[in-house]
Amino acid sequence: MTTWPSSSKSTQTVVVALLPAMTAVLTGFLVMGAALPVLPLHVNGDLGFGTLVVGLVAGAQFASSLITRVWSGHYSDAHGGKRSVVLGLIAAAMVGVLYLISVAVMSLPTLSVAVLLVGRAVLGGAESFIITGGVSWGLALVDSSHAGKVIAWVGTAMFAALAFGGPLGTMLFASYGFTAIGLVTALLPLLVLLALFRVPNPLRPPVPKRASLGNVIAAVWLPGLGAALSSVGYAAVLAFSSLLYAQHEWQPVWLAFTAFGAALIVARIIFGHLPDKLGGAKVALVFVLMQSAGLILMGLAGSAAMASAGAALAGLGYSLVYPGLGVEAVRDASPTNRGLAMGIYTVFLDVAMAIGSPALGWVAGREGLNAVFIVGAAVTFCTTAIALHLACDMHRVR
Numbered sequence: 003m004t005t006w007p008s009s010s011k012s013t014q015t016v017v018v019a020l021l022p023a024m025t026a027v028l029t030g031f032l033v034m035g036a037a038l039p040v041l042p043l044h045v046n047g048d049l050g051f052g053t054l055v056v057g058l059v060a061g062a063q064f065a066s067s068l069i070t071r072v073w074s075g076h077y078s079d080a081h082g083g084k085r086s087v088v089l090g091l092i093a094a095a096m097v098g099v100l101y102l103i104s105v106a107v108m109s110l111p112t113l114s115v116a117v118l119l120v121g122r123a124v125l126g127g128a129e130s131f132i133i134t135g136g137v138s139w140g141l142a143l144v145d146s147s148h149a150g151k152v153i154a155w156v157g158t159a160m161f162a163a164l165a166f167g168g169p170l171g172t173m174l175f176a177s178y179g180f181t182a183i184g185l186v187t188a189l190l191p192l193l194v195l196l197a198l199f200r201v202p203n204p205l206r207p208p209v210p211k212r213a214s215l216g217n218v219i220a221a222v223w224l225p226g227l228g229a230a231l232s233s234v235g236y237a238a239v240l241a242f243s244s245l246l247y248a249q250h251e252w253q254p255v256w257l258a259f260t261a262f263g264a265a266l267i268v269a270r271i272i273f274g275h276l277p278d279k280l281g282g283a284k285v286a287l288v289f290v291l292m293q294s295a296g297l298i299l300m301g302l303a304g305s306a307a308m309a310s311a312g313a314a315l316a317g318l319g320y321s322l323v324y325p326g327l328g329v330e331a332v333r334d335a336s337p338t339n340r341g342l343a344m345g346i347y348t349v350f351l352d353v354a355m356a357i358g359s360p361a362l363g364w365v366a367g368r369e370g371l372n373a374v375f376i377v378g379a380a381v382t383f384c385t386t387a388i389a390l391h392l393a394c395d396m397h398r399v400r
Contacts, residue, residue, distance in 0.1 A: 019143045022201040023136045024159040026087045029194040030132035031160045033187040035167020040175040049111045062119050066126025068352040074130040075345025083139025090131030091191040097125045098188025105181050134345045153325035154274040165263045225327040226350030228388035232323045233351045234358035235297050238378030241359045246371045252306035258313035265317035282329030283392035285322050293319025294383040301375035330392050
C-alpha cells in the first residue's frame with residue numbers, strides 16, 4: 003500500500019554497500035578539515051607571514067583540486083574508483099609528512115612555508131582523487147538506479163568530515179601545535195588504507211568506444227551550471243555567516259554554519275532516496291526554492307534565531323540540489339565515463355566557490371553583510387530555470 007518501507011530498506015542496503023567509499027571520503031576530508039582553521043594561525047603566528055601568504059597557502063589546495071578534477075575522473079574510469087581513492091589517501095598521508103618537514107624547518111620560515119605550499123597543492127590533488135573516486139566507486143558498487151543515493155551519501159560523509167575536522171584540528175593545534183596536525187594527516191589515511199585492503203574494486207565491463215571529453219562536457223555542463231549557481235548560496239553561508247553574527251554580536255558565531263550542516267545531513271538521511279525515486283531535476287527544483295528562501299531569511303534576519311532558522315532552511319534546500327542535479331549529470335553517461343562526468347560536474351562547484359566568494363565579498367563591501375545573503379539567494383534562484391528545463395526535457399524523453 004505504501005512504498006516507504008521498501009524505500010527505507012533499499013536506502014539501508016545502499017548505505018551498507020557504500021560504507022567503504024564513505025569511510026574513505028570521511029577520512030580524507032577529516033584531515034583536510036582539521037588543517038583549515040589552524041593554517042592561518044600557523045602561517046601568521048608561528049611563521050610570521052602576512053595575510054597574502056596565508057591566502058596563498060590556503061588557496062593552493064583549491065587551485066590544485068580544480069586542475070586535477072578531470073585527471074581523477076579519467077583515472078577512476080580506467081582503473082576503478084577504489085584505486086583512485088587509494089591513490090588519494092596515499093597522497094593525503096604524504097601531505098602529513100610534508101607538514102612535519104615544514105615544522106622541522108620552522109627556523110627557516112621561507113623554506114617552511116614553501117614546503118607547506120607543496121603540501122597544500124598535493125592535498126588538492128588528493129581531494130580530487132578521493133571524492134571523484136569515492137563517487138565512482140559507489141556508483142560501481144550499486145545499481146545505476148541508486149545514483150542519487152550514492153552522490154548524496156558520499157557527499158554527506160564529506161560534509162560531516164569538514165564539520166568535525168575543524169573542531170578536532172583546533173583542539174589539537176591548541177594543545178600540541180601544528181606537529182599534531184601533521185601526525186594525524188600522515189597516520190589516519192594509512193589506517194583506513196589497511197581497513198580497505200580486502201574491499202573489492204569493481205570495474206564495469208568496457209564499452210566499445212569511450213566518449214570524448216567534449217561529449218561528456220556537453221552532457222554535464224547544464225546540470226553543472228545549476229549546481230554552481232546554487233553553490234554560490236553555500237559560499238555565502240560558509241564565508242560570511244560568522245561575520246554577520248559577529249557584526250550583530252550574536253553568539254556563538256559558528257551557529258549558522260552548524261545549523262546549515264546539521265540540516266543538510268539530516269535531510270539527506272531522510273530524503274536522500276528522492277532523486278532516484280522522483281527524478282533528480284524535479285527534486286532539485288523544489289529544494290532550491292527552499293535554499294533561496296532560507297538565504298533571504300538570513301538576509302532579513304533581526305535576531306540570531308531567525309538567521310539560524312534561515313541557515314537551517316538553506317541547508318535543507320542545498321542538501322538535494324547537488325545530488326539531484328548530479329543524477330542528471332551522470333544519467334546519460336556510460337559506466338566507463340561516470341568518473342569523468344562526476345569530475346567535470348565537480349569542477350563547476352570549484353569555479354563557483356572560487357569566483358562566488360570574492361564576488362560576494364565585493365557585495366559586502368558596497369552594500370553590507372545582509373546584502374550578501376540576498377544576492378546569494380538571487381543567484382541560487384537562477385538554478386530553478388535550469389532544473390525546470392531539465393525536468394521538462396526528461397518528461398519529453400519519457
